[in-house]
Amino acid sequence: MKVRYTFRAYPTDSQTQELSRVFGHSRFVYNWSLRLRTDAWANGEKVNYNQSSAALTALKKTPEHAWLNEVSCVPLQQGLRNLQTAFGNFFAGRAKYPRFKSRRDKQSAEYTTSAFKYENGVLSLAKLGKLKIKWSRPFTSQPTTVTISKTPSGRYYVSLVLDEVPLSYPKTGESIGVDLGISRLATLSNGERIPNLRFTRTYEKRLAKAQKSLSRKTKGSGRWNRQRAKVARVHEKIADARKDHLNKVTTDLVKRFDVIAVEDLNVRGMVRNHKLAKHLSDASFGRFVSMLEYKAIWRGKQVVKVDRFFPSSKRCSCCGYVSQKMALNIREWECPACHTKHDRDENAAVNIRNFALGQSVNAHGADVRPSVA
Numbered sequence: 494m495k496v497r498y499t500f501r502a503y504p505t506d507s508q509t510q511e512l513s514r515v516f517g518h519s520r521f522v523y524n525w526s527l528r529l530r531t532d533a534w535a536n537g538e539k540v541n542y543n544q545s546s547a548a549l550t551a552l553k554k555t556p557e558h559a560w561l562n563e564v565s566c567v568p569l570q571q572g573l574r575n576l577q578t579a580f581g582n583f584f585a586g587r588a589k590y591p592r593f594k595s596r597r598d599k600q601s602a603e604y605t606t607s608a609f610k611y612e613n614g615v616l617s618l619a620k621l622g623k624l625k626i627k628w629s630r631p632f633t634s635q636p637t638t639v640t641i642s643k644t645p646s647g648r649y650y651v652s653l654v655l656d657e658v659p660l661s662y663p664k665t666g667e668s669i670g671v672d673l674g675i676s677r678l679a680t681l682s683n684g685e686r687i688p689n690l691r692f693t694r695t696y697e698k699r700l701a702k703a704q705k706s707l708s709r710k711t712k713g714s715g716r717w718n719r720q721r722a723k724v725a726r727v728h729e730k731i732a733d734a735r736k737d738h739l740n741k742v743t744t745d746l747v748k749r750f751d752v753i754a755v756e757d758l759n760v761r762g763m764v765r766n767h768k769l770a771k772h773l774s775d776a777s778f779g780r781f782v783s784m785l786e787y788k789a790i791w792r793g794k795q796v797v798k799v800d801r802f803f804p805s806s807k808r809c810s811c812c813g814y815v816s817q818k819m820a821l822n823i824r825e826w827e828c829p830a831c832h833t834k835h836d837r838d839e840n841a842a843v844n845i846r847n848f849a850l851g852q853s854v855n856a857h858g859a860d861v862r863p864s865v866a
């Protein structure tokens with residue numbers, strides 16, 4: 494199974510200089526090729542990968558562009574391949590037209606097997622040599638691709654594509670329903686509550702302060718550039734903390750339960766509602782579900798998605814009574830039929846679990862189709 498693992502890298506000063514050349518040259522080639530293909534397209538022609546590769550070879554032979562030979566040719570070629578993929582996605586209607594890369598964006602360069610060596614925990618890249626890397630997790634296979642990148646705040650990462658053999662977690666015989674929420678990340682059918690980490694509020698002030706200070710500086714000046722890196726660092730901290738939280742929660746669920754039932758949420762539709770948007774992006778529903786899914790596949794467990802039109806909140810998980818209306822602010826309710834007192838989210842999680850396991854007692858259950866992911 495193909496996986497991508499990312500590690501922090503600490504290049505030396507001379508490697509940093511070399512990398513900035515690699516990033517710059519790769520970006521130049523990418524943008525040059527994009528221009529070439531865009532001009533051709535405007536004339537009703539298509540340029541394929543082989544043609545752009547031949548054009549690059551010719552370009553490198555001209556005296557004005559001989560400097561392109563300073564760096565390994567592999568990341569330059571990979572840039573052309575990535576552009577080919579971007580065009581493929583565009584022509585298939587999956588993505589927007591490829592855009593030019595800026596030196597303000599995240600920088601990256603991709604190396605294939607001919608341009609790197611990995612042996613006994615040491616990674617060397619062509620023309621760069623050995624890289625100092627913090628290996629934060631073990632892996633057993635040989636990488637097939639290495640991408641080195643630099644974030645706008647100035648951190649370096651290497652990400653390796655590996656073909657790893659999945660290691661299943663032991664079966665526990667347990668199943669669980671998960672109700673994703675706004676006030677908390679999730680409520681489980683066994684009554685456990687998983688809180689959100691509200692980074693946005695904690696970091697909002699810090700971010701606003703950093704951005705205000707940035708706006709007072711002269712664009713392009715040394716101070717402006719340093720402040721820009723500070724703003725980027727706050728953004729990266731928020732993203733790291735979110736990802737870390739989701740990783741911990743999803744790994745824990747996959748370890749403890751064999752079958753995990755979640756609602757198949759239409760996150761895109763929900764984010765369009767702007768009032769909810771901020772909380773939802775904090776909760777990162779879509780990411781939560783996709784993390785659960787790949788970890789489940791990886792660890793020999795199962796994620797079952799329940800149709801989002803299933804009335805999980807309005808239905809009594811004891812007797813199957815479905816109430817006609819339930820306002821969003823009602824957190825607790827009593828079933829008028831069997832008089833069970835429910836916590837709204839916990840009841841929903843129980844329903845989601847029961848539906849997924851096909852144990853529903855609801856007469857209307859026939860039109861709800863749990864789909865096995």
Ligand SMILES: [Zn+2]
Nearest residue numbers: 809812828831
């Ligand atoms: Zn009831």
